[in-house]
Amino acid sequence: MNTAAGIAFQVLQSLLVVLAAPLLMGWVNQCRAWLQNRSAPPLLLPYYTLAKLFHKDAVLAHDASPLFRVTPYILFGCMWLAAGIVPVLATNLPFAPAADIVALVGVFALARVFSALAAMDIGTAFGGIGARREMLIGFLAEPAMLMTLFTAAFISGSTQLTTIVTTLAHREFAVYPSLAFAALAFLMVLLAENARIPIDNPATHLELTMVHEAMILEYSARHLALIEWAVAIKLFAYMTIGFAFFVPWGIAPAGHWAALPAAFVALAAKLAAAGAGLALLETLLAKLRLFLAPEFLSTAFLLGVLGMLIHFLVAG
């Protein structure tokens, strides 16, 4: 592989993810507004919000420790790193060997730990509530996520994302019940991890129900902007992980400039469809009580384990 071309692809993909993530957020919001018969906000609204937040002066609580101040940067960095590892546009990127799927889950966990610590750092009641709830959801979602990823890893025989995507994209067509189970489990984990509706409502500011919003209540200006941006990148990264595992067609190998436009179009189409699907799901489902979240996530875990078992029984 040509190293220069590989690095160019890596830079291109990382920039694309960071720049396009708010657009995806705007698209999801727009679709949801349409489905709920509201007049939709502009597609580019997340960008305006970010620009507005970056121009404001940050306010910090008196007893905020440095941890509170670094956390937005760590969050943003973690998400950006994750987005650099996942094969979004191209496989076999120079960054890809840096982490396999287990380490990728670890990167997300690192971000979660820091955001929970920062939420508790200020000492407000909301921060504490939000952090505890987030950790509850996180520790249930992580095993489910790992089981899902392991199913795909068993099919392709490697935990490297690049190998998984290449194997899955170039296999002959076959009905894999195990992948269907894993896809369902992954969808449930995606909803839970990105604070979407059955677990958390991204648009709420009601004390009793908020999870993610409660954690970032004390942030303002550029810190808040970075966190919001990181949330958008996280959603983007999760969706592209889903694409890599379950609809890997159309992805370009690194260094092949000719395959790039097709990969770009395929990615845009998949993201548009997935965003609309997410909005539809969020419109159809009702938010679960917090105490039902373990049940929801244990179902996801169950589906992941079943997928893996069925892989051994049927295909193995």
Add this chain to the structure above:
Amino acid sequence: MTLAGQFVNLLAALLLLIAFAMLSQRRILTLIHLFAWQGAALALSTFIVAASTGQNHLYFSAALTVALKVILIPWVLHRLIDRLEVRWDVETLINIPTTMLIGIGLAIFAFALATPISQMASTLTRSTLGIALASVLLSFLMMIVRRKAVPQVIGFLAMENGLFFAATSATYGMPLVVELGVALDVLVGTFIFGIFFFHIREQFDSLDIRHMEKLKED
């Protein structure tokens, strides 16, 4: 693997998924719907096996499954819960996430048990034997952890579904006479259970079978 084999595997996975969904379901009405869907998946997989192997008697069992387990028995159960006015309350002895974890354990046990058997078999559907065994065990578990009479009966019927699937996957089904006999037994059993429900409720004002322990002689 042939396309038919893949579809049978997919349906087998669906069957297992429905068995787990029944285990986690709180509402009796949804439980009955799930039971009907399980019957439909079973009938479809039997039909595919029949079409791809040329075992003609399997067409009859598929048709029998549709008639009995998708239409007649769910309808009877529907009428029953309407008359008994129990629609919602399914009480479990253990909470649902724990039940699911036990279920995973059972599924692993069943899969491990079935692997050596299915290696000896030469049927198209041999790899689904573990799934059939797992759904039998899961229905068993459902009968154990439910307190009320109606879900227990649904568990019993789901167990019969699992056994039927096991027969299809291990030996391409039982002889037609046996299948007819079993189908009739299940049907009659459902009716008798229905009559029992009314008697249980008349006696104890509840369908909770815990009360039946009072009938023991001390």
